[in-house]
Amino acid sequence: MLALALCAGCKHPTSSAPALKPTASGTAIVLVGGDKQLGSPGSRLSQPLQFQVNDNLGNAVTGAEVEITGPKGVIFDPAQVLTDENGQATFKVRLGGISGRYELTASSRDAHGKPFSLTVAEFAAGYQEQVGYEVNEKYCSRCHDQDSTVTQVSNYDNLAVKPHSFSNGDVYNKITASDLATIITHGGPAINRSALMPPYGWTLNKAETQAVIAYIRLVSDPPYVAPGVVYAKH
Numbered sequence: 001m002l003a004l005a006l007c008a009g010c011k012h013p014t015s016s017a018p019a020l021k022p023t024a025s026g027t028a029i030v031l032v033g034g035d036k037q038l039g040s041p042g043s044r045l046s047q048p049l050q051f052q053v054n055d056n057l058g059n060a061v062t063g064a065e066v067e068i069t070g071p072k073g074v075i076f077d078p079a080q081v082l083t084d085e086n087g088q089a090t091f092k093v094r095l096g097g098i099s100g101r102y103e104l105t106a107s108s109r110d111a112h113g114k115p116f117s118l119t120v121a122e123f124a125a126g127y128q129e130q131v132g133y134e135v136n137e138k139y140c141s142r143c144h145d146q147d148s149t150v151t152q153v154s155n156y157d158n159l160a161v162k163p164h165s166f167s168n169g170d171v172y173n174k175i176t177a178s179d180l181a182t183i184i185t186h187g188g189p190a191i192n193r194s195a196l197m198p199p200y201g202w203t204l205n206k207a208e209t210q211a212v213i214a215y216i217r218l219v220s221d222p223p224y225v226a227p228g229v230v231y232a233k234h
């Protein structure tokens with residue numbers, strides 16, 4: 001897993017567009033939408049990434065400059081923009097060619113030139129992780145995700161013991177791959193957890209179980225670092 005290498009602070013602006021002339025400034029950037037998408041490595045995300053710049057009263061600001069940066073290999077269109085009449089800045093994003101978690105940062109400056117920013121994540125998923133995503137959507141997310149979606153009502157609130165979101169790296173990064181495989185295959189009691197976590201050994205084959213584990217590692221925040229992997233310093 002190359003996630004760490006991808007988000008290890010090496011931010012590269014991806015284009016040298018002509019300087020924009022901001023006519024206003026705000027104090028905060030909020031996310032409007034487009035984060036946490038899953039795409040193939042090197043593909044363009046289906047939804048654009050959208051931010052809004054607000055002033056200190058929470059009102060949208062038109063004409064503020066927003067710049068977006070990310071790890072090497074990510075392409076933004078545009079890379080800088082002025083917020084529109086709704087105070088929003090919209091960026092199309094093409095992911096880098098390596099699968100992993102990509103942290104993207106939108107930044108702007110207040111009236112005193114002091115920068116403020118917001119960082120979101122997108123995921124470049126290889127084949128195995130895509131399969132894992134589909135397994136999650138089909139079998140797991142109804143209990144593991146708190147939020148209901150258009151197509152699925154969450155069962156989370158009905159559970160007496162609460163499962164964790166797969167992106168909860170503080171929990172998931174501490175569980176070994178072999179324990180993950182055990183609880184997924186044999187259910188909660190196999191590792192002294194609640195029987196509300198059902199066994200999937202009859203439903204998922206080994207490849208699908210490994211795929212959902214790969215997906216869990218992909219979306220982990222903080223990122224998952226495989227034990228024993230040593231990263232070169234720049």
Ligand code: HEC
Binds near residue numbers: 194
């Ligand atoms: C019917 C609800 C339900 C479904 C569906 C479900 N889980 Fe769970 N899961 C739970 C509950 C409840 C726990 C917490 C058990 C505990 O902490 O004792 C849990 C715990 C886990 C854990 C241990 C870490 C944690 O979150 O506490 C893993 C790993 C896990 N589930 C994986 C999966 C996978 C993979 C799927 C889909 C293939 C899945 N679960 C589907 C209810 C569910």
